[in-house]
Amino acid sequence: MSTPSDVLVVGASAAGLSTAEALRRKGFSGGITLLGDEPHLPYDRPPLSKQVLSGAWEPDRARLRTPEALDALDVRFVLGDPASSLDPATRSVGTASGAVLRADAVVLATGARPRTVAGQAGLGGVHVLRTLGDASALRADLLGGGRVVVVGDGVLGAEVAATARGAELDVTLAGPQRAPLAAQLGPLVSGVLGELHAQRGVNLRLGTAVRGLTARDGRVSGVRLDSGEVLPADVVVVALGAIPNTDWLIGSGLRLDDGVVCDARCRAADGIYAVGDVARWYHEGLGALVRLENRTNATEQAAAVAGDVVGGERSYVPVPYFWTDQFDAKLQVHGVLAPGAEVSVVEGDVAARRFAALYERDGEVVGVLGWNMPKQARQLRQKHLVELRDLTGSHVTATEVEKADF
Amino acid sequence: MKITVDEDRCCAGGSCVLTAPDVFDQRDEDGVVLLLDPEPAGHLHDAVREAAEVCPSAAITLSEAG
Structure with missing residues (x-):
């Protein structure tokens, strides 16, 4: 053309x-x-x-x-x-x-x-977060105080929980994984993130899927878990992906x-x-x-x-990158933190919550994580992850890349 | 060309350093952008424009007047 x-x-x-x-x-x-x-x-x-x-x-x-x-x-x-x-x-x-x-x-x-849950449409007090209008509406509801339940243990859900807890609200984070961002970060680092949320006062109700919402007089009153238990809520944020x-x-x-x-x-x-x-x-x-x-x-x-x-004709082969800020933790993720990958902390100290780690599979680096070490993470990326082109499907699959994405 | 950076916006991803390493760096302690050269020479302008555009937190602003 x-x-x-x-x-x-x-x-x-x-x-x-x-x-x-x-x-x-x-x-x-x-x-x-x-x-x-x-x-x-x-x-x-x-x-x-x-x-x-x-x-x-x-x-x-x-x-x-x-x-x-x-x-x-x-x-x-x-x-x-x-x-x-x-x-x-x-x-x-x-x-x-x-x-x-x-x-x-x-x-x-x-x-x-945003993906929604059944029964969400038209119900007061239930929010998604995608647009500026969504953010304003949620903020207005949060300013009213009360019990906040965040449904979804991925990046967005964990960020909203941290922000709401930073405003000293009563916050519960619910989702099916064992720890927040388990799919994105793997068990070691998502476990550290879960500890951070718990220490800062977020009530973690993880490991159980959410079945639906309960309502009273047109407004949400709680979140029903698969176990049948209902978490009482004045404000619910649904963050189940897009x-x-x-x-x-x-x-x-x-x-x-x-x-x-x-x-x-x-x-x-x-x-x-x-x-x-x-x-x-x-x-x-x-x-x-x-x-x-x-x-x-x-x-x-x-x-x-x-x-x-304009006539370049190059295929698109990016190294995925996302970041997330929760409480005082700034996480940088380059490449893919594939499930089951061997994780080695190469700089800093996990206990001090300042470290950088390599994720390896079959002896090849497939991902780099920085926890309050952004510059070091970027340098490790330059050293180890030039292009995902080098990562053939034998190291990571497309499904793993998508799951590990924001 | 004159560059300004907004440290408060910076997400510390380092995209600018990957794109224009002669002009941008990151602080060792928190990764926030360090502007090495606020008025870079002409041969660096293309890379700086790309860095400003790919910055995922829109923390780099260029003034190209004059």
Whole structure:
């Protein structure tokens, strides 16, 4: 395909904005339109569960770029108008308001939405956390005090529990794993994280799945566990992962299977790409389809797609990276902390809660973890994890990579 | 080009150091970004722009006026 004269990016969050920025940086001078379903200019989601939820930041501070930087980008924003249909043959996108936008290349960056539990819809006091509006609503409810139950023991759930506990609320964290982030960190480090939460006063109710919610007068009153026990709650946060936003693409002819299925260059069809949380692309190193939800993937995949749009033709083979901040712990995860990997602490001291560790499988390093040692973790990554291309499927599988992702 | 960094936003991932090691480093103790050269020479500008864009916490701001 020759270089397109214009590009339509469907999605105006981190992946969408990064696509536009990378196109300009790589010299693309054609028209760029960003179509977003939310009314806001691009903002960042990682602070929502931390600085915005705690009130340390005003919501405005979550914006990704200054107005001046967005002006300089020379991009047309169409906001508050969700995409509703795609015709890949003409590369036309229909919107909820009835508009039709067309471009030579279309980049799908519609992200993902929170998974919910049965009976959650319309019930007062129950929250998810994905958007700025979600964060404001949850913060308002937390300011009312009471018992908070967080459903979900992954990154988001553990961060929300830490933030709510930092506000001195009565917080319970419930989920099926033995420790928070067990799938992402492995047993040793997730155990240390569980100890940290317990020491800071979070009531951990782990090892039992959540069956549903109890309600009284239209408002949540508790969380029912598989054991039948009910945890009383005034506020419930459901953090059970996310579902890629592909419903609007049903009938488009694109292959949809837990995301928009793409080739190694993130192409879903001729002139159609996908980036970020919604993209499930063929990872050449792993020899399988992978979908990553971490923040860094949004920008790195956007840069790869922008490169392809302007004629680069390189396959996308990233080293996954995510971070999480909980209480005074800053964790950095590079690569994959695969289950059953041999963990060796190579710097610092676990007891002092400042250490860096290598995760090895078959004698190969597949992941690096830093606990309050970010610089050292990055240096270990540079030494041991040049590209996941080197990690063939014999060391880690695509499923393990996805499970270990944010 | 003039670079400013927001230490409070920095997530300490080190993406900027991977992208533009002549301009950015990290503090040993907490990994927060260290700006080695706030007004880098022209041959470094492309790498700095990429570093600002890939920063996962939007902690790097560039002023390209003048």
